[in-house]
Amino acid sequence: MEKILAASTLLLLLLISSRLPAQRNGDESRRAPDVIYYNAKVITVDDQFSYAQAVAIAADRFTSVGTNESVRRLAGPKTRQVDLRGMTVIPGLTDNHLHNAGGGHGVDLSRTRTIGEVLKAVGDRVQRAEPGEVVISNSDWHEAQLKEQRLPLRRDLDTVAPMTPVVIVRGGHEYILNSAALAKWNITTATAQPPGGRITRYPDGELSGELVDTARSLVTLPPEKPRTPEQQIQDQIAEYDKLHAVGLTAVRHPGDSIDSYRMRKEMERRGVLTMRVTQLLRLAGTSAAIEGTLKSSGLLPDDGDALLRLGGMKMIVDGGFEGGFMREPYEEPYGEGGRFRGLQTMAPERFNETVKLFNRLGWRVFTHAVGDAAIDEVLAGYEAANAEASIVGKRWGIEHAFIGRRDHLPRMKSLGLFLSLQDHLYLAGPSLVKYWGRQRAFLTTPVKLYLDAGLPVSGGTDSSVVPYSPLWVIYHFVTRDTISGGPMGTDQKISRNDALRMVTRNHWYLTFEEDTKGVIAPGRFADMVVLPEDIMTVPAKRIEQMRVMMTMVGGKVVYRDADFRKIATE
Numbered sequence: 001m002e003k004i005l006a007a008s009t010l011l012l013l014l015l016i017s018s019r020l021p022a023q024r025n026g027d028e029s030r031r032a033p034d035v036i037y038y039n040a041k042v043i044t045v046d047d048q049f050s051y052a053q054a055v056a057i058a059a060d061r062f063t064s065v066g067t068n069e070s071v072r073r074l075a076g077p078k079t080r081q082v083d084l085r086g087m088t089v090i091p092g093l094t095d096n097h098l099h100n101a102g103g104g105h106g107v108d109l110s111r112t113r114t115i116g117e118v119l120k121a122v123g124d125r126v127q128r129a130e131p132g133e134v135v136i137s138n139s140d141w142h143e144a145q146l147k148e149q150r151l152p153l154r155r156d157l158d159t160v161a162p163m164t165p166v167v168i169v170r171g172g173h174e175y176i177l178n179s180a181a182l183a184k185w186n187i188t189t190a191t192a193q194p195p196g197g198r199i200t201r202y203p204d205g206e207l208s209g210e211l212v213d214t215a216r217s218l219v220t221l222p223p224e225k226p227r228t229p230e231q232q233i234q235d236q237i238a239e240y241d242k243l244h245a246v247g248l249t250a251v252r253h254p255g256d257s258i259d260s261y262r263m264r265k266e267m268e269r270r271g272v273l274t275m276r277v278t279q280l281l282r283l284a285g286t287s288a289a290i291e292g293t294l295k296s297s298g299l300l301p302d303d304g305d306a307l308l309r310l311g312g313m314k315m316i317v318d319g320g321f322e323g324g325f326m327r328e329p330y331e332e333p334y335g336e337g338g339r340f341r342g343l344q345t346m347a348p349e350r351f352n353e354t355v356k357l358f359n360r361l362g363w364r365v366f367t368h369a370v371g372d373a374a375i376d377e378v379l380a381g382y383e384a385a386n387a388e389a390s391i392v393g394k395r396w397g398i399e400h401a402f403i404g405r406r407d408h409l410p411r412m413k414s415l416g417l418f419l420s421l422q423d424h425l426y427l428a429g430p431s432l433v434k435y436w437g438r439q440r441a442f443l444t445t446p447v448k449l450y451l452d453a454g455l456p457v458s459g460g461t462d463s464s465v466v467p468y469s470p471l472w473v474i475y476h477f478v479t480r481d482t483i484s485g486g487p488m489g490t491d492q493k494i495s496r497n498d499a500l501r502m503v504t505r506n507h508w509y510l511t512f513e514e515d516t517k518g519v520i521a522p523g524r525f526a527d528m529v530v531l532p533e534d535i536m537t538v539p540a541k542r543i544e545q546m547r548v549m550m551t552m553v554g555g556k557v558v559y560r561d562a563d564f565r566k567i568a569t570e
């Protein structure tokens, strides 16, 4: 492996490789398997993309992968043998950018399909509101799921909430307020547009109630009912259980707090952390404040182990669907007569300064950049850091990278960047056409462009902004189909092999763990998923509808479908 490695990373690799069974003593490697799964179509996702029929597992590792005959021969008297009766086995599925599984304490809009249904859900909650209460919604929904393909705005909300303040939260960049809420926080047509944010208006000049990005800081949402540390752990366990049911064995949380990392460490200590977790830290404040926070936390880059690990620092330079920072203006009316190009949520000088700080401290950086101009900014910042001390080989990266341009590619390559890509278009396609026009929307996210350039890429969802399911990621990337707008930008379709790699083995390059995870091979961690059909050969639409039959993390079954036992036999 010829790569320039940071000293800390090299140490990490040594630690990992010292635990590989190839280097265990002879007694252990001759141990009979705990369990053998056979009569399967095992897609190993190794370098040759080879298939096998059976796998043997001892403790948390695969010990053998091969034909039914060759693997079953290893069985000892206590080995369980499970006949999968032709089902398909793939490596554990991963999500490179998952905030949470959605839900929450607000009004649930995730299943609404019309503006009328949104208003009904909000109106019902308003009827039950206590005097002085602010009604809010959960964030896990998008107007692309609505028949009208538009946001509910202030005047819509006023029809069901004339007196009660209502804040509709959508994704991570957007609030919509009714008139009572605008009045509560004293937001009027006289309120200045905050830098990095936007207070939008109806065509007649009145406020529409929409607050984008930093404009949201004009509003203070009512605090969630405080949860005890114990409740937080129980909620996290329940959330990971939901994610195991769609085949996820590993998630990367982009930009969580040090406290939540400590909570997950406590879960691991108790033996209740069933998900492999990579966590990026998001720290706010001046360079001095960030450095102080890190010092007092005692956390070092790559802190963690094979189950839970810090993966770097998260930064953000632009908005999302309605605020991605572009080289060219938005479509009208969003372009405001050719003036609006999106939002810069951080001044470039501040960004560059912080990136250099992280480089000096040995942290790798991943930056949220949606628009092409945002990617320009990130590359400039990384190049400035690289000029001080090389970042090549340290696997820094960009999150999302919706509007990648050809001129970005050589710069990304020479910095050795990794692209963390998601299936936003699947959900938001029709909205992106409205904001950015067909050409830019159809480019989102140009996975094929990046792959053809030889850039390393992995896949995920950005849940709860986009609903979580790694099978939907595969389905979208191989078809470019969307939930409500049909296929878009089909020239960016990729092969099923590439899509499966993106949500399995490629994930582990993000933390230099590609030698221990992501492939079904002897010595690797036994993370795998059982599917009822072969996703490499079924009609594509079946991938979207497919149920997961079983999920395993480190040799432990963490999810089993009710029908699994009807098919598999022991």
Ligand SMILES: [Zn+2]
Pocket: 097, 099, 172, 254, 462, 465
């Ligand atoms: Zn995100």
